[in-house]
Amino acid sequence: MAIGGDRPILIKKVKKVSGGGHHGGAWKVAYADFVTAMMAFFLLMWLINTTSPEQKNGIAEYFAPASVSETTSGSGGILGGTALGEDGSKSSGSMDIVQDQNPESKPSEKNEPQSGATSLEAASEEALRKEIEKRENDAFASAAMSLRQSLQDMPELAELSKQIIIDQTPEGLRIQLVDQEGRSMFKEGLAVPNDRARILLRAVAKIVDRLPNRVSISGHTSANSDGSRSGGDWSLSAARADQARQILQGAGVDPDRIYQVSGKANSDPLYPDDPTLAGNRRISIILLREAPVLPPDE
Numbered sequence: 001m002a003i004g005g006d007r008p009i010l011i012k013k014v015k016k017v018s019g020g021g022h023h024g025g026a027w028k029v030a031y032a033d034f035v036t037a038m039m040a041f042f043l044l045m046w047l048i049n050t051t052s053p054e055q056k057n058g059i060a061e062y063f064a065p066a067s068v069s070e071t072t073s074g075s076g077g078i079l080g081g082t083a084l085g086e087d088g089s090k091s092s093g094s095m096d097i098v099q100d101q102n103p104e105s106k107p108s109e110k111n112e113p114q115s116g117a118t119s120l121e122a123a124s125e126e127a128l129r130k131e132i133e134k135r136e137n138d139a140f141a142s143a144a145m146s147l148r149q150s151l152q153d154m155p156e157l158a159e160l161s162k163q164i165i166i167d168q169t170p171e172g173l174r175i176q177l178v179d180q181e182g183r184s185m186f187k188e189g190l191a192v193p194n195d196r197a198r199i200l201l202r203a204v205a206k207i208v209d210r211l212p213n214r215v216s217i218s219g220h221t222s223a224n225s226d227g228s229r230s231g232g233d234w235s236l237s238a239a240r241a242d243q244a245r246q247i248l249q250g251a252g253v254d255p256d257r258i259y260q261v262s263g264k265a266n267s268d269p270l271y272p273d274d275p276t277l278a279g280n281r282r283i284s285i286i287l288l289r290e291a292p293v294l295p296p297d298e
Contacts, residue, residue, distance in 0.1 A: 132290070133289075136172075136213075136289055136290070137168065139211055140168055140172070140173035140211075140287065141168075143173060143207050143208075143210060143211055143287070144166045144168075144173065146207055146210070147164070147166060147175070147203065147204065147207045148161070148166070150203055150206070150207075151164065151203065160196060160199065160200055162180065163177060163178055163179070163180055163183065163185070163196075163200065164176070164177060164178075164200065164204075165178060169286070170289075171216070171286050171288060171289065172213060172286050172287045172288045172289045173213075173286065173287040174284060174285070174286045174287075175204055175207075175208075175284075175285045175286075175287075176270070176282050176283070176284050176285070177197065177200050177201070177204070177244075177282055177283045177285075178270065178278075178279045178281070178282040179222075179278040179279060179281040179282065180278060180279070181278050183196065184278070184281070185197035185200070185281075185283070186240060186281070189236070191236060191239035191240045191242075191243050192243060193240070193243055193244070193247070197283075198247060201244055201247040201248060201251070201283075202247065202251045204248070204285060205247070205248045205251030205252055205253050206251070206252075208248065208253055208285070208287065209251075209252045209253055209254075211287055212257075212290075213257075213287040213288055213289070213290060214257050214258075214259035214287075214288045214290075215248070215253065215257050215258050215259060215285060215286070215287060215288070216259050216260040216261075216262075216285075216286040216288055217241045217242075217244050217245050217248075217258070217260070217261045217262075217283065217284070217285055217286075218237075218241055218260075218261075218262045218263070218264050218283075218284045218286075219236075219237035219238060219239070219240040219241035219244070219262075219263045219264065219282075219283055219284075220237055220264050220265070220266065220268060220269070220270070220280060220281060220282050220283075220284065221233040221236060221237050221265050221266050221280070221281055222266055222269070222275060222276055222277060222278065222280035222281045223266050223269075223275040223276050223280070224276070225276055229265070229266055233263075233265035233266055234263050234265045235263065236263070236265075237263035237264055237265050238261070238262060238263025239263070240263070240283060241261050241262060241263055241283065242261050244283045244285070245258055245261050248285075259288060266280065270282060
């Protein structure tokens with residue numbers, strides 16, 4: 001009891017508990033284990049995506065039990081942990097199982113040709129051929145236009161323009177200098193060209209010199225008035241073609257570009273229905289198409 005009306009004095013003792021409260025620190029350990037497991041999981045996923053089939057096969061072989069066998073004899077039986085393969089020889093049972101589980105790593109498939117790569121190479125070569133052909137056609141068309149324009153611009157060549165035929169053939173750009181009735185480029189029976197033919201050949205040489213293609217020159221004659229053929233036409237047509245070659249080279253065409261000079265006599269008439277026409281007597285100059293560069297095994 002209090003004396004003199006004073007209240008009693010109460011003393012309260014508070015007991016402090018250390019160690020993280022009700023649960024303690026166990027949750028931190030569990031959280032750390034969870035984070036470690038997640039890190040290991042994502043690391044495993046990354047390794048799976050970055051390894052090749054051969055590496056996966058090697059890892060599987062490393063962890064596969066060495067005594068696995070397709071038979072029930074066990075590792076201590078007759079085969080001693082090995083299995084008979086289809087070829088009749090002994091082989092490791094673990095190797096057979098791993099290869100069956102990973103068919104993409106079988107050696108037989110590694111040696112198979114890749115059809116996709118072959119198709120791509122074929123498509124590339126075809127595209128190369130088409131591109132080269134397109135460029136050649138464009139260059140030939142430009143050369144033909146330049147030659148026609150030069151014939152029109154020069155008065156001394158304007159009247160001779162009808163004696164030039166320009167076209168594209170599978171061989172290349174063909175420029176033909178043909179005789180007209182009363183306007184021959186060579187005297188009868190002679191190989192030396194007249195002044196008219198020289199002027200035309202020099203005009204052609206300026207166009208030929210602009211392109212790098214090789215040049216083929218051939219001479220042609222016509223049949224006799226009675227339709228017969230002369231044996232001397234072969235040497236005569238060859239001599240006229242060679243005379244044309246000399247004039248082209250004298251006008252600036254590189255001699256190394258001359259691929260062929262030939263005489264065809266009247267074996268290839270320009271007008272087959274009438275081999276006696278004057279137009280069958282001609283000089284044919286061909287700028288040859290250049291074959292695309294291909295691999296050595298083509």
